[in-house]
Structure formats: structure tokens, C-alpha cells
Amino acid sequence: MTTISPQGRTELLRPDGSPVRVLVVDDEQSITELLSMALRYEGWRIRSAGDGQGAVQAAREFRPDAVVLDMMLPDMDGLAVLGRLRRELPDVPVLFLTAKDAVEDRIAGLTAGGDDYVTKPFSLEEVVARLRGLIRRSGAADRRSDSVLVVGDLTLDEDSHEVSRGGDNIHLTATEFELLRFLMRNPRRVLSKAQILDRVWSYDFGGQANVVELYISYLRRKIDAGREPMIHTRRGAGYLIKPAVS
Amino acid sequence: MTTISPQGRTELLRPDGSPVRVLVVDDEQSITELLSMALRYEGWRIRSAGDGQGAVQAAREFRPDAVVLDMMLPDMDGLAVLGRLRRELPDVPVLFLTAKDAVEDRIAGLTAGGDDYVTKPFSLEEVVARLRGLIRRSGAADRRSDSVLVVGDLTLDEDSHEVSRGGDNIHLTATEFELLRFLMRNPRRVLSKAQILDRVWSYDFGGQANVVELYISYLRRKIDAGREPMIHTRRGAGYLIKPAVS
DNA sequence: AGGGTTTCTCAGGGAAATCACAGATTTGTG
DNA sequence: CACAAATCTGTGATTTCCCTGAGAAACCCT
Numbered sequence: 001m002t003t004i005s006p007q008g009r010t011e012l013l014r015p016d017g018s019p020v021r022v023l024v025v026d027d028e029q030s031i032t033e034l035l036s037m038a039l040r041y042e043g044w045r046i047r048s049a050g051d052g053q054g055a056v057q058a059a060r061e062f063r064p065d066a067v068v069l070d071m072m073l074p075d076m077d078g079l080a081v082l083g084r085l086r087r088e089l090p091d092v093p094v095l096f097l098t099a100k101d102a103v104e105d106r107i108a109g110l111t112a113g114g115d116d117y118v119t120k121p122f123s124l125e126e127v128v129a130r131l132r133g134l135i136r137r138s139g140a141a142d143r144r145s146d147s148v149l150v151v152g153d154l155t156l157d158e159d160s161h162e163v164s165r166g167g168d169n170i171h172l173t174a175t176e177f178e179l180l181r182f183l184m185r186n187p188r189r190v191l192s193k194a195q196i197l198d199r200v201w202s203y204d205f206g207g208q209a210n211v212v213e214l215y216i217s218y219l220r221r222k223i224d225a226g227r228e229p230m231i232h233t234r235r236g237a238g239y240l241i242k243p244a245v246s
Numbered sequence: 247m248t249t250i251s252p253q254g255r256t257e258l259l260r261p262d263g264s265p266v267r268v269l270v271v272d273d274e275q276s277i278t279e280l281l282s283m284a285l286r287y288e289g290w291r292i293r294s295a296g297d298g299q300g301a302v303q304a305a306r307e308f309r310p311d312a313v314v315l316d317m318m319l320p321d322m323d324g325l326a327v328l329g330r331l332r333r334e335l336p337d338v339p340v341l342f343l344t345a346k347d348a349v350e351d352r353i354a355g356l357t358a359g360g361d362d363y364v365t366k367p368f369s370l371e372e373v374v375a376r377l378r379g380l381i382r383r384s385g386a387a388d389r390r391s392d393s394v395l396v397v398g399d400l401t402l403d404e405d406s407h408e409v410s411r412g413g414d415n416i417h418l419t420a421t422e423f424e425l426l427r428f429l430m431r432n433p434r435r436v437l438s439k440a441q442i443l444d445r446v447w448s449y450d451f452g453g454q455a456n457v458v459e460l461y462i463s464y465l466r467r468k469i470d471a472g473r474e475p476m477i478h479t480r481r482g483a484g485y486l487i488k489p490a491v492s
Numbered sequence: 493a494g495g496g497t498t499t500c501t502c503a504g505g506g507a508a509a510t511c512a513c514a515g516a517t518t519t520g521t522g
Numbered sequence: 523c524a525c526a527a528a529t530c531t532g533t534g535a536t537t538t539c540c541c542t543g544a545g546a547a548a549c550c551c552t
Contacts, residue, residue: 210513214530220530453500456540459541460542481509
């Protein structure tokens, strides 16, 4: 089921109305903390583990609806952990975290069951979106929830990556797409440049903060060009998106 | 009966609307896990067994609509297992898994009754497709469901392996065919290279991920050449197929 | 054995995306 | 109105990703 929280954010709930449960497994504490924060903010219940042992035990006790699993753990091989997790939780989808350059060798066969993966360093927007997709498709959350975000006459389909405004198709690059998704998931809410940077860019991004301005500019050209603007600047505070008819 | 799930995926159901049941028998646990995940994702109910004993017992209790049976089991000869299964489940189709170099004529005799076989190492796309075919033809699922995929003016017949666009017949190699089938079974959905690799190439494929790019390139030459393109690249995300007229 | 076909690796070229930089523009303030 | 701060955007360098030609190896059929 999808509900609208008092703050206007949408969150997934299980069919019985209880919050979705996610287990996060990574040996770097900074990563588990980062992810836990972000995923709790989505309205999910989070448990984390720092090694394979702990992961298996947490799986047994916590009965998560989805797992985020780093493939590089200190005590066990990622595949071994996966096997043990599968025995505990046969139908639970897994989102793998892998190093950028290790993608090809070990992921083979892993995403076949409908699992998914993201490479480190990731952006939170990416992780959250993938997890939402996995949970949605696994049936842990109500299947009626679909993959299309709508704000005014602007739509964004998370499955097909298609964006259109007033019927016109709009092509976006990967970064533009993620930025717009973040805005559209928080309509009518001012998002600071820092929030956007933390959420849309990967956690190790070391560049200039004005990339956000730059990408807002790109988005405006594609989405607001010649139309009633939907993306607004709140000087000194940030940006927000809302339907054109205010 | 064939239904379209909310996500746009098609899944087979039995005439009474309950999910199709499949028993997977293999002594390598990695294989049963891989298959279980993939087949569950098709919307089927799965039970697995690791030897002949377990298979016979599971057949008795679980009453599957189809069986995937490795012919190399530790405790019994494959033929013996088959015999015992047949006694339990006289009309249930069997998909055999055999080593590449196994004696083919023996298998050929077995498949005469409407069964089928796949050689190891297999691709999931292959197993799923064969299984769907067996189930469809056995009558466990509604027979009205047919074997032709259609996207725009492009059609692909899973039985005859014929592909045509706008009336023109197109010859595809085996790999090209499986890639196109996978795309067409997920129209308008972005599929990552990892997903494609996991699904279309065999589970032990250790090669370069750019075979996917290469085969996409081959497909384009045959399908999109001189026409409105149907295969699209989403840079940084993957590929998708959709009708040309958008 | 031999020719045709298919699968796959490798590597070069090219296009697209990302980002830094800097100057232009806007906005709010006194 | 003038100024400063904040924001916007044009330009181009760099990086990343994708496409495809060429050829080697495996396979298949006769």
C-alpha cells in the first residue's frame, strides 16, 4: 500500500499496514549509517549488520522484506552469505553493493531472480529507487503501487525512464533523471542544494557545489522551456517543484 | 490463463487461477537456488529437491504441474527417478537438464512424449522459455495462451522461432533470438546489461560485458535497419524495446 | 577435412555526459 | 539606485560510455 504521510511524502507499507523492513549489511560503518539514515527517512524499519554472521542472525530474527548486501565482507565470501540468507529468506529480494570494477566477475547470475545491484560509490537516490523497485515487484508491498510519478502535467516513469510534460516526450540524461525524480518525490517542498547534493550525487563527490545549479538549469531548459515554469528557486533556501497552475 | 501483472509482466496461471507449481531437482544447491529464484520471479510456486528420494517425495506431496530434472543425481540413476516420478505424476511434463556431452540419443527418446531438455550450462531465458512451452502445451495452464510475442509491428514466435517485422521475415541466430525474446517480454522497460547478461547468457559465462553491446548492435542491424528504431539505449542505464510509433 | 556460421575478444573511434570555470544576470537590501 | 550575494548559463576540457569493424576460435553440417 502507498500512503501519503502527514509531511506529504509517499511511503511504502506492507499489505497489513506495517512498515517495510530492510536489512543493511556492510562492514564499513559509515556506509551502514548513511544507508540507515536514508532508508529510515523513507519510512522503513532498518536493521544493520557488519558481517556475514550478523547478517544471517539478523535475517532470522528480523525477517526483513528486503536486504542490502555488500559483496565484500570480512568474514565470509559474499556468495556464501547470500546462500545462507536465501535459506533463511527464500523470497526476499537482495540489492547488491559492489565495487565499480568488480561488476562483471561475480555478479553473473545474481540479478537473475529479480535482484538488482548498484556500484560503489552510489548515490542515495539510486539505492532508494532500486530498493523501492525491488520491494514493489516482490509483492511485499501492495502491487497496485506503480512506477509513475506525476506532478501537474509532468510524468516520470521509473521503469521505462520516460519523462513527459503535457504529452511531449523529454529525453533526460542519467543525472538529470535522478535530480528530477528527487524533486518529484518531494513536490512543493524546498530542497536545499546540500540535500540535493547528498541525495543525487554519489557520497564521495568532491566537486563544486554549483553542479546543482547547473543541472537545475539543464532541467529547466528541457522541462520548463516555453511553458509555465514548474521548477522554482527559493533564494537562499533551495529549489522546489510544483504543478504549474499553482 | 495468461494475466498481465501490474508491472506489465505476463505470467501463467492454472485454469483455476492458482499459480503454476514447478518442482526443481538438482544436486548442486547453487543450481536449485538460481532456478528457484528465476522461476519464482515468473510467478510460479517452486519446490526443490537435491536427490531422487527427495524428488519422489516432493512429487507426492507437492503435486507439481511440471518438473525440472537433472539427469545426474547422486543416489539414483536419472532414468530410475524419472520412472518413479512418472508413476506419481503420469501427465506432468519434465524438462531434463543434461551435461553437454551426455548421450543425446537416450534423451531424444525420452523427449518423444512431449518432454524437453536443456544442456548445462544453460541460460535462464532458455529454461524459462522451455518450461513455459511445456506447461502451455500440457494444458496445465489455459491453452488459449499462445506463443507469439508482439511489440509494434515486430513479432516473435516462441514455438517456431520465427521473427518478422512489418511482414518481412528476419533470420536470427540463437543468441540474437534469446536476447530479442527477453527484450520483448519486457517491453518499455529498461534492462541493464547485467540483467541481460544474467538472463540471456549461460550462468557460467565469464566473458566481457560488452557482448551485450555487440548483440544489441547485431539485432539493430537486422531489426531496425532502415526503419524507425525500436531498440533504444538509455545511456548509463541499459536498453529497452518499444513500438516505433512511441 | 573443409567451408560456412556463430560466438566472442579486442581495440579504435566517436558521441554523449559530466563538470570546472568564469562572466552574465537576477534578487534582495540599504 | 547602487551594491553584494546568490544564482544562472555559455564554453570547453575531460571522462565515461557505447558502437562497431576485424579477426580468432568454436561449432556445425556435409
